[in-house]
Amino acid sequence: MCSSFRSLLPALRAFTAKCPPPQICTSLRTYATEAVPDFEHKPSHYGQPLFQSHPHLLRPHELTPGIPSEEYERRRKDLMDSLPSNSVVVLIAAPVKYMSGSIYKYRQGSDFWYLTGFEEPDSAVVLEKNASSRGYRMTLFSNGKDSAKEKWDGPRTGFDDALNFFKADDALTIKAFPAQLRSMISLYSNVYIDLPQSPRKNARSTKSLLRYLSPPVNPRSEYETVVESLSSSRRKPLAPHIAQLRAFKSVCEQQVMRMAADISGRSHAKTMRFTRPGISESALAAHFEYLCSLSGSQRLAYVPVVASGPNALIIHYTSNNQVVQDGEMILMDAGCEYNGYASDITRTYPANGSFTPPQRELYSAVLSAQKALVGLCTEAEGLSLHDLHRKSCDFLRRELKQIGFTLHTGDLERVLYPHFLSHPIGIDLHESSYSDRGESLKAGMVITVEPGIYVPPTAQFPKHFHNFGIRIEDEVLVGEKHPVVLSVSAPKEIADIEGACQGLLGLEPI
Numbered sequence: 001m002c003s004s005f006r007s008l009l010p011a012l013r014a015f016t017a018k019c020p021p022p023q024i025c026t027s028l029r030t031y032a033t034e035a036v037p038d039f040e041h042k043p044s045h046y047g048q049p050l051f052q053s054h055p056h057l058l059r060p061h062e063l064t065p066g067i068p069s070e071e072y073e074r075r076r077k078d079l080m081d082s083l084p085s086n087s088v089v090v091l092i093a094a095p096v097k098y099m100s101g102s103i104y105k106y107r108q109g110s111d112f113w114y115l116t117g118f119e120e121p122d123s124a125v126v127l128e129k130n131a132s133s134r135g136y137r138m139t140l141f142s143n144g145k146d147s148a149k150e151k152w153d154g155p156r157t158g159f160d161d162a163l164n165f166f167k168a169d170d171a172l173t174i175k176a177f178p179a180q181l182r183s184m185i186s187l188y189s190n191v192y193i194d195l196p197q198s199p200r201k202n203a204r205s206t207k208s209l210l211r212y213l214s215p216p217v218n219p220r221s222e223y224e225t226v227v228e229s230l231s232s233s234r235r236k237p238l239a240p241h242i243a244q245l246r247a248f249k250s251v252c253e254q255q256v257m258r259m260a261a262d263i264s265g266r267s268h269a270k271t272m273r274f275t276r277p278g279i280s281e282s283a284l285a286a287h288f289e290y291l292c293s294l295s296g297s298q299r300l301a302y303v304p305v306v307a308s309g310p311n312a313l314i315i316h317y318t319s320n321n322q323v324v325q326d327g328e329m330i331l332m333d334a335g336c337e338y339n340g341y342a343s344d345i346t347r348t349y350p351a352n353g354s355f356t357p358p359q360r361e362l363y364s365a366v367l368s369a370q371k372a373l374v375g376l377c378t379e380a381e382g383l384s385l386h387d388l389h390r391k392s393c394d395f396l397r398r399e400l401k402q403i404g405f406t407l408h409t410g411d412l413e414r415v416l417y418p419h420f421l422s423h424p425i426g427i428d429l430h431e432s433s434y435s436d437r438g439e440s441l442k443a444g445m446v447i448t449v450e451p452g453i454y455v456p457p458t459a460q461f462p463k464h465f466h467n468f469g470i471r472i473e474d475e476v477l478v479g480e481k482h483p484v485v486l487s488v489s490a491p492k493e494i495a496d497i498e499g500a501c502q503g504l505l506g507l508e509p510i
Helices: 003-018 069-082 110-116 147-153 159-166 174-185 220-231 239-246 251-274 281-294 309-313 357-374 385-402 411-416 494-502
Strands: 062-064 087-092 124-129 136-142 170-173 190-193 305-308 329-334 336-338 345-350 446-449 452-454 469-471 474-477
Touching: 062 069, 069 087, 069 110, 069 124, 069 136, 069 239, 087 110, 087 174, 110 124, 110 239, 124 174, 136 159, 136 174, 159 170, 170 174, 251 281, 251 329, 251 336, 251 345, 251 474, 251 494, 281 305, 281 329, 305 309, 309 329, 309 469, 329 469, 345 357, 345 469, 345 494, 357 385, 357 446, 357 452, 357 469, 357 474, 357 494, 385 411, 411 452
Parallel strands: 087 190, 136 170
Antiparallel strands: 087 124, 124 136, 305 329, 329 345, 446 474, 452 469
């Protein structure tokens, strides 16, 4: 970083401190470590954070942090309005997963959470389409209060509170689900339901649906007879209909996603500062996760990639078990999940804080292509993900030729750049398997833009670029005429990356 720019940093920081935050992220929350203790809320009476028990995390009108109760109501109404008359929707909570006999930190199924905000396991919801002004009737099934179990596993939301907070018309015990489901589905000609994945070759078994809830639902013979009735032509897939809704992010969702990206972006910047030759890749991964957790993230969105030197040529390198050497670059693909929404950011930076001339040259080529592609992420451009990917190949091919690559047929797409440019992101890292890469981008969608170049040590490529792996990935909110980079907090320009690594941006590693 030049000395003249460094001299401006104090004034810039002072000016930024006076400016309001960006419109997309209207306010920053305090975290539990900063909140004034209020022991009247301990222990909570509910199975998840609500404003009444966690006012430091939620506002009065919110059902989950950042998302108001009215938005969940709108999502359900939009779904039911899109379905034909005489329809019923059935959703099952995600199963509890175990590792070595111990429970994993529970995460609710994405579609279930998107429509309800309800975060407890062993639950189900049934939405019956009707002619009311609301457009449907909602029945929520859960465990309810159980003092004996809550002594071991923590509080659960009672049925009265389920009615009050989650706006169900009826709240019943999960043990009543088989019998209630039998009577409900008999009334409808269209039963929208997604059966859980079978572990065997991804086959779906109709009898696995309610086993998903076991052991709370017993005996098996009772609910197996209910499930068998779903095997008729009346059963229709639900996920594609929810995917159409999830593809477009509301203003509230955009704000939460911006915060998730800010947390991850700052953690990338501080991890750059923390990096030094001789440190392990696993230490960098741990530092990143620590920083995200300290800022309020509930978990990482995926296993991070911390690939030093030639390890960066492995696209999904997650071993993270080698030592960083002086003169290497580090490709770090890492993002947190915050209040239900994933972030996904990749940065490539020098381990010792300064790019070598060849590193700088190849990095600049990828950066030039990446920035051009981000600029095309608008509804006005009328491009699809397939269109963007084809353009990424064109841009990268042009940039590589300018720095001395002689490319033959297949060199780029099969060797140097073997992955796709982009994917939708939201509640899930890869938002939906039902998205159409050929569909034109629309305002309100959020996608990643992640071109990369990975140069193997083979004779057809310039030797001074051998074993370089560079990927630059941002999260981009598609706009009508202008895109918004949600991951702007992660340094990307060469001067900013070197400044972050060398401590010239005022960042400390923790």
